[in-house]
Amino acid sequence: MGTYALPDASGHYGPYGGRFVAETLIPALEELEHAYQEAQRDPEFRAELHSELRQFVGRPNPLYHAEHVSKELGGAQIYLKREDLNHTGAHKINNAVGQALLARRMGKKRVIAETGAGQHGVATATVATRYGMECLVYMGEEDIQRQSSNVFRMRLLGAQVTAVSSGTRTLKDALNEALRDWVTNVESTFYVIGTAAGPHPYPVMVRDFHRVIGDEARVQCLELTGRLPDCLIACVGGGSNAIGLFYPFIEDKAVRMIGVEAGGLGLSTGQHAAPLTTGRPGVLHGNRTYLMEDEDGQILPTHSISAGLDYPGVGPEHAYLKDSGRAEYVAATDAEALAAFHRLCRTEGIIPALETAHALAHAFRLAPTMRSDQTIIVNLSGRGDKDIHTVAALEGIHL
Amino acid sequence: MSRLAGLFAQLQNAGRAALIPFMTAGDPSLTATVPLMHALVAAGADAIELGMPFSDPMADGPSIQRASERALARGVKLRMVLEWVREFRTTNSYTPIILMGYLNPVEAMGITPFAEAAATAGVDGVILVDLTPEEGRGEAVALQQCGIDPIFLLAPTSGQERMVTVRSMGSGFVYYVSLRGITGAAQADWAAVLQRVQNLRQQLGLPVAIGFGIRDAATVAQVAASADAVVVGSALVDQLAECATDQEAVATAIRFIKPLAQAVRTTERRSA
Numbered sequence: 015m016g017t018y019a020l021p022d023a024s025g026h027y028g029p030y031g032g033r034f035v036a037e038t039l040i041p042a043l044e045e046l047e048h049a050y051q052e053a054q055r056d057p058e059f060r061a062e063l064h065s066e067l068r069q070f071v072g073r074p075n076p077l078y079h080a081e082h083v084s085k086e087l088g089g090a091q092i093y094l095k096r097e098d099l100n101h102t103g104a105h106k107i108n109n110a111v112g113q114a115l116l117a118r119r120m121g122k123k124r125v126i127a128e129t130g131a132g133q134h135g136v137a138t139a140t141v142a143t144r145y146g147m148e149c150l151v152y153m154g155e156e157d158i159q160r161q162s163s164n165v166f167r168m169r170l171l172g173a174q175v176t177a178v179s180s181g182t183r184t185l186k187d188a189l190n191e192a193l194r195d196w197v198t199n200v201e202s203t204f205y206v207i208g209t210a211a212g213p214h215p216y217p218v219m220v221r222d223f224h225r226v227i228g229d230e231a232r233v234q235c236l237e238l239t240g241r242l243p244d245c246l247i248a249c250v251g252g253g254s255n256a257i258g259l260f261y262p263f264i265e266d267k268a269v270r271m272i273g274v275e276a277g278g279l280g281l282s283t284g285q286h287a288a289p290l291t292t293g294r295p296g297v298l299h300g301n302r303t304y305l306m307e308d309e310d311g312q313i314l315p316t317h318s319i320s321a322g323l324d325y326p327g328v329g330p331e332h333a334y335l336k337d338s339g340r341a342e343y344v345a346a347t348d349a350e351a352l353a354a355f356h357r358l359c360r361t362e363g364i365i366p367a368l369e370t371a372h373a374l375a376h377a378f379r380l381a382p383t384m385r386s387d388q389t390i391i392v393n394l395s396g397r398g399d400k401d402i403h404t405v406a407a408l409e410g411i412h413l
Numbered sequence: 414m415s416r417l418a419g420l421f422a423q424l425q426n427a428g429r430a431a432l433i434p435f436m437t438a439g440d441p442s443l444t445a446t447v448p449l450m451h452a453l454v455a456a457g458a459d460a461i462e463l464g465m466p467f468s469d470p471m472a473d474g475p476s477i478q479r480a481s482e483r484a485l486a487r488g489v490k491l492r493m494v495l496e497w498v499r500e501f502r503t504t505n506s507y508t509p510i511i512l513m514g515y516l517n518p519v520e521a522m523g524i525t526p527f528a529e530a531a532a533t534a535g536v537d538g539v540i541l542v543d544l545t546p547e548e549g550r551g552e553a554v555a556l557q558q559c560g561i562d563p564i565f566l567l568a569p570t571s572g573q574e575r576m577v578t579v580r581s582m583g584s585g586f587v588y589y590v591s592l593r594g595i596t597g598a599a600q601a602d603w604a605a606v607l608q609r610v611q612n613l614r615q616q617l618g619l620p621v622a623i624g625f626g627i628r629d630a631a632t633v634a635q636v637a638a639s640a641d642a643v644v645v646g647s648a649l650v651d652q653l654a655e656c657a658t659d660q661e662a663v664a665t666a667i668r669f670i671k672p673l674a675q676a677v678r679t680t681e682r683r684s685a
Contacts, residue, residue: 024547034516034543036472037566038590040575180478181468190471197472200570297516297543298469310490311521312468 018264020334025214028337031330033213035193035300042200047215049120054222059119066111067226070144073108075099077234077391083361083378090244090384092377094364094394095231095259102137104367104396105227105255106208110137112223114145117204124148124199127206128192130157130185130251131322131369132164133396134208139173149173152191154184157321164400182315185251185325189299209252210329213300217329224258231391232262239389245270245380248393249373250290250343251323253332255395260341270342273332274376276318277345287316289328290336290343298326303333319348319404320368322396346375354378355398355405367396368404416509416537417562417585420459421620421641430637431459432677433622434670435513435646436653437477438463438494439484445659449666450501454508456667457674462540462644465494465514472542476647480654491518491527495534502535511538511564511585516552524555532559538585540564546578553582566590567613569606576616586620586642589613591627603632607639614641630676637680645673 020027033043053059067073075096084092097105110127117125125147129135135151142149151168155177158165168175181187189212196205210220228246235243246263248256250273263269278286286292289304296305298313306314306326318324335341346354351368354375358366366374370393377392384390398405406413414422424431434453438446450461466484470477498510512531519527519541531539539556541549546565553563562585567575569590579587591606606623614621623636624644636643652669656662 032548033545034548035545036542036568036590037545037575038472038568038570040545040568041570041572180475181482186469190469193471194474296520299471300543305517307517307521309521311518312485313517 020331021214021218025218027330027334029295030302030333031214031217032302033300034297034302035213036197038197038200039213042196043213043215045120050116050215050219053116053119059115063112063115066115067108071101071107071111072099073226074230077231077238079238080362083357084381086361087378087381089381089386090388090390091386092381093235093238093243093389093391095227095391097227097255097393097395098364098366098397102133102140103399104133104137105224105258105393106134106137107140108226108258109208109220109223109254110134110141110206113204113206113219114141114147117147117206118145120204122147122202122204124150124203125206126150126152126192126195126203127208128152128185128188129208130188130324131320131367132157132161132168132400133322135173135175136164136167136171138206138208139168139171142173143171150195151175152178152188152195154178154182154188156183157185157188160404161321161400163403184316185321186299186313186327193299208254210254210257210331211252211299211301211303211327217301217331220254221257221261221331224254225261227255227258227393228260228262231259235389235391242266242269243391244384244388245272245390247272247274247373247377247380247390249274249323249369249395250328250332251276251287251325251369252327253329255393257329257331259391259393260335264340271335271340272376273341273343274372275343275345276320276323276372277347277350278317280347281345285317286345287318287324287326288345289326290332291345295333301330303327303330304336319351320372320401322367322369323372344376346372350375352405352408364394365398366394367398368401370395415560415562415585416507417460420509421586424459424641428682429680430640430677430682431642432457432633432674433460433462433511433642433644434458434649435462435464435644437466437480437484437650438497439466439487439489440480440650441483441653441656441662442659443487443489445662446497447500448659448663449653451505452663452666453670454505456670457678458508458670460509460511460642462511462513462646463494463498465491465512465518467515467518470515474647476650480650491522495530495536498536499534509537510535511540512536513540513542516541516544524552528555528559528561532561536561538562538564540566540588542566546582550582557584564588569609576613580617580619583619586622587613587617588644589621589623591623591625603635607636610639630672633673634676634680637677638683643677
């Protein structure tokens with residue numbers, strides 16, 4: 015890596031990031047920061063993480079050439095980084111394994127997590143079981159309804175799932191509740207944050223645990239095509255899968271990086287979850303970043319067909335990459351995501367998560383404008399089995 | 414001398430702690446806010462913490478969360494909160510008012526416009542729960558330039574380095590969070606808390622207010638023996654939430670605060 019060296023020592027990415035939490039949590043964040051720095055320097059920790067990613071998660075996963083859909087679109091070659099093939103079906107497990115190993119190293123016996131779509135909750139429940147820790151997952155009441163199969167999976171794995179009924183009853187409120195739990199139980203508990211946001215050191219830690227996505231994709235792309243990709247595309251809610259893919263390419267200035275936010279019912283309707291595209295900087299959940307807020311600084315309710323993107327903030331590094339112009343951020347609507355979902359099912363035999371379908375929607379828009387010798391890597395961040403009830407319901411089918 | 418410094422000097426002479434109730438602006442109704450502030454003073458409050466509602470109050474327990482949600486649903490804006498303080502000041506020029514809330518609504522207004530408007534309205538101190546001294550250097554200076562005390566929190570988990578930072582940046586008083594939890598949570602280990610207070614006051618050279626988990630007169634008396642101020646929040650907010658009319662809210666506030674005010678007035682402080 016060349017000149018890009020963010021965050022700075024206090025966890026800032028330019029004006030973004032930082033540590034905005036109640037005083038009670040400051041010592042816990044400092045303890046976490048030190049423990050993480052030590053772990054990173056410890057060859058044994060790195061070796062164990064590597065081994066777990068191979069043996070338990072199933073890495074490396076393929077970079078798959080989606081030939082049929084590429085041909086159908088008649089433009090750039092689309093490659094899919096198959097995070098959906100990881101154990102538990104999404105990229106989330108990379109970070110959950112990393113944080114759980116760190117929790118064990120710190121002697122914490124209890125882990126808590128927030129979850130939106132339930133993928134991070136399932137990943138955390140999974141690793142908690144694997145490393146013998148008690149696990150409690152906070153999930154908004156509304157998300158519990160639309161992601162009932164993931165709720166059941168978490169319970170099968172021995173986790174306790176607690177419904178959050180405050181605020182908008184979605185991911186942001188689950189995050190508030192998990193923070194409240196952590197404030198109360200800070201000595202016994204490790205808070206496994208599921209996205210590259212929150213107070214320092216979470217954004218950098220989550221990015222580092224997910225950079226394996228981009229590191230693998232870079233090598234695989236060179237092997238398969240003989241050169242770097244022209245463009246990277248990933249969906250952005252909090253932005254963990256996107257930053258994991260983007261980070262190892264930041265110094266490769268010729269590689270375009272595009273994050274796709276949830277356009278919901280359309281940006282003009284206000285019913286969406288696209289803070290980078292439409293929001294402005296503010297402070298929420300421990301960091302300064304782009305937010306969806308009203309003129310009085312109150313956080314706005316969000317809407318997305320996918321629970322995992324239904325969040326009014328975004329990781330601070332994306333805020334920085336947007337302002338610096340290094341990455342671009344666009345939105346795809348519910349309808350566009352749904353169309354992309356079906357298209358991938360029928361062209362490649364892969365059912366993508368609805369979150370991921372937003373990235374695919376933009377790739378399908380962009381590919382026809384590019385030459386057939388150019389390549390796009392899409393982060394296929396998760397599989398869509400969890401979403402079949404949502405998709406069926408939209409089509410009037412009762413499963 | 415600022416109202417807060419004046420209050421603590423006066424109570425030092427009187428040999429007792431201050432009682433500071435917390436209420437959320439705009440709850441249980443928009444029209445009750447100013448009458449309630451006067452009622453708290455009439456019942457014996459020495460200063461008032463007025464909550465600025467926020468959509469995501471991550472350090473608050475269910476009582477204050479719900480109060481914030483209700484206030485926002487009634488359309489409360491930060492400018493309305495400042496207007497209520499101004500209205501209160503037309504007939505009360507002596508009771509310190511401390512605004513308490515989260516950074517984002519303040520930042521949306523802009524820290525300097527906020528500090529100027531708050532000073533004009535008659536605000537004395539500001540507590541922003543999610544603004545640490547490290548991140549809040551600019552905000553603290555902007556507030557102090559307008560004559561408003563930036564009040565920081567300290568917790569049982571805070572280390573020595575923290576004391577030094579808060580000492581250099583905070584003024585008015587220090588808010589000591591008496592337990593490792595959210596507002597309205599279970600009772601603290603008071604013996605340990607009170608032992609820490611003596612220490613804090615000496616190190617910081619600032620009065621120490623204690624809050625979180627104080628719900629009744631007996632606890633107020635216990636805390637008032639050591640602290641410079643006792644903050645009662647969730648318990649009052651809970652009582653007010655039950656009130657159907659403004660008159661009932663005012664009567665409830667007076668009934669609830671009186672014995673607590675009595676408790677600080679009959680508790681002699683151990684030598685500070």
